[in-house]
C-alpha cells in the first residue's frame with residue numbers, strides 16, 4: 325500500500341491510496357460516520373470487487389445510490405438527483421460522499437458534493453484505469469452543459485482516492501485501452517523510466533490475451549481476469565507512478581494557470597476527433613490501418629490519436645522535419661499499436677480546425693498546444709490553429 329499526497333503549499337489537502345487489495349478502503353472509511361455512496365449501476369452489477377465494496381459499505385450502514393453513467397446522463401439534472409437523494413436522506417455537513425465508478429460518476433458525485441450545503445466531504449474509488457490515472461486525481465469535477473463537455477464544474481479535492489487494480493478485472497477491454505492511452509500520456513509528460521515499463525506491460529497483456537483468447541480459444545472474460553491477477557503488482561506500481569506524476573503537477577498548479585496545462589497533451593486534437601466522430605458517425609478510412617468505426621471512438625482512443633498528432637506537430641515545430649512519420653511519432657504509435665490502442669486519426673487537420681478554434685482553453689486566438697520533444701519532455705506552446713494546420717500539412 326502506498327500513499328501519495330496532493331499539497332497546497334506545504335499542506336496535504338488530499339491523499340491517494342494505491343493498494344493491490346480492498347482491505348485498505350475500509351481503513352480509509354473508518355473515520356467517517358455518515359457515508360453516502362454513489363455507485364455506477366453497471367459496475368455494481370458486473371464487478372465482483374465492487375460487490376465486496378458494497379458489502380463493506382452496508383456493514384458501515386452507508387446509504388447507497390446507483391446511477392447511470394454515460395456522457396448523455398452527465399448533466400445538471402443527474403447532479404440535482406444526487407443532491408435530492410442526499411437531502412431526502414438527511415445528509416448533513418459531516419457526510420462523506422463516496423463515488424464508485426469511472427470518471428463520469430466521480431465528476432458528477434464530486435460536483436454534487438461541492439454544491440450540496442455549500443460543500444460536503446467526498447472521496448473516490450475509481451473503477452476504470454482511465455479514472456485511476458487521470459480523472460479521479462486533481463479535483464476537477466463537473467458536468468456537460470448544452471453541447472460542451474465538462475463546461476460547468478469546480479476544482480476541489482476529494483478527501484481521498486482509493487486506487488486498486490482489482491476492480492479492473494471486469495473492465496471491458498476497450499475501456500482498459502482507453503486508460504492505457506492516459507497512462508502513456510502521463511509518462512510522456514514525466515517519464516522516470518515508467519513509459520517503457522508501461523509500454524512493455526501493455527504489449528505483454530495484449531499478446532497474452534490474443535494468444536489465450538483468440539488463438540487458444542479460451543473464454544475472454546476468464547483470460548482477462550487471469551491477466552489482471554497475474555499483472556496486478558506491476559499495474560499497481562504503474563498506477564501509483566502515474567498518480568505521483570499527476571499529484572505533483574496538481575500540487576504545483578492546482579487551478580491550471582500554467583504547468584497543469586501539460587496534462588492536456590493530445591487533448592485539443594482528441595476533443596476535435598470526439599466531436600467530429602459524434603457528428604459524423606459511421607466508418608472512415610484512417611489512412612494507415614484501415615477502416616475505422618469513428619462513432620464509438622473512446623476518449624482514450626482519441627487521446628492516443630491526439631498524442632500521435634502532437635508528436636508530429638512537435639517534430640515539425642522544433643526541427644522542421646517534414647517527413648511523413650517522425651521518430652517520436654513512430655515510437656508512440658508503435659507502442660499504442662502493440663497495446664491494441666487505435667491511434668491513427670481519421671480526420672485531416674483542416675477538418676479539425678473549426679473545432680480546435682473553439683477549444684475552451686483558447687486565449688487571444690491561440691491554443692495552448694502541448695508539444696512532446698521526447699519521452700518525458702514536453703513544452704506548452706501557444707499557437708494559432710492556422711499555424712498548426714500549416715505545420716501538419
Ligand code: GLY
Nearest residue numbers: 458462464584587
Ligand atoms: N485531465 C487533466 C487534468 O486533470 O488537468
